[in-house]
Amino acid sequence: MAKTVQISATRSATNTKPTFMRRFIRDFLLNKYLYVMMIPVIVYYGVFHYAPMYGAIIAFKDYTPIKGILGSEWVGLAHFKDFFGSYYFWRILKNTVLISVYSLCFEFPAPIILAIMINEVRHQMFKRVVQSITYMPFFISMIVICGMISDFTNADGIINNFLTYFGYDGKAILQKPELFRSVYIISEIWQKIGWESIIYIAALMGIDQEQYEAARMDGANRWKQILNITLPGIMPTIAIMFILRMGNLLNVGFEKIILLYNPVTYETADVISSFVYRKGLLEFAWSYSSAVGIFNSVINLILLITANYISRKVNESSLW
Secondary structure, three states: OHHHHHHHHHHHHHHOOOOHHHHHHHHHHHOHHHHHHHHHHHHHHHHHHHHHHHHHHHHHEEOOOOOHHHHOEEOOOHHHHHHHOOOHHHHHHHHHHHHHHHHHHHHOHHHHHHHHHHHHOOOHHHHHHHHHHHHHHHHOOHHHHHHHHHHHHOOOOHHHHHHHHHOOOOOOHHHOHHHHHHHHHHHHHHHHHHHHHHHHHHHHHOOOHHHHHHHHHOOOOHHHHHHHHHHHHHHHHHHHHHHHHHHOOOOOOHHHHHHHOOHHHHHHHOOHHHHHHHHHHHOOOHHHHHHHHHHHHHHHHHHHHHHHHHHHHHHOOOOO
16 A cells, blocks of 8 residues: 555656746746847847758759759769769869868967967056957958958069069969968968957966966966966867867868969869859859768868867867
């Protein structure tokens, strides 16, 4: 009898456990303003990121606007096979990987170094001036940036005139395929270093200052303080930013490349995103360009998962 009563009580407790909907309603009533603030974000991602994913099926079809997405003929992996077997595959893959790796090696550490240098400056006025100057290029329009780069690197541009004193032949830099990647990476660093350093400066402000005082009492100089306190203190932030960068490693910004490159520099400047732009919008090969874009997204997803797994194993910092 006692056992029966215990089982009945257990079942009653189980039945009275709040359901998911009840928990959601209770949480919504407690945090209704936060849910309201989430609505624009959810709408944005739903309309501009998730809804367009339906159109990705044209990569497996011979899409024409007259027949529409559903009415177009299904061709399977034909466009992927054409892309993998084309002359352009290895060229654009090589260019994309090289530019991405150069960006990861040189552009990614640059804001970290700038943030640490700014953090070490004690003169507040000088610190604010440096921050303002380094932030400014990020707010300049991409078209204006590319126009400035083109003017500075022309045959009669200020950079060419300066380089001629060191034996440069004076030819426009953007007309030389071997120099395009260097121009792209240097301009990316100049444009983004100040803005991307903000998150690292914020992470530096969260480090306990008593650690520096204890290190100075132990005789540690500024360099040892940076190695043993500053870098470990911002390492979780660096790990998260590195994972996010790996997830977009092959998404080389096509806007700047399209505005700067030309047929002479296709050999070293043409990347996946610019190739998709030419095929999809200029040559109207919508299905073919969609297949190339899906290939790029799959590689980025694999890199993101791999970087997240390695980061979680190495320093226990990850996105999930």
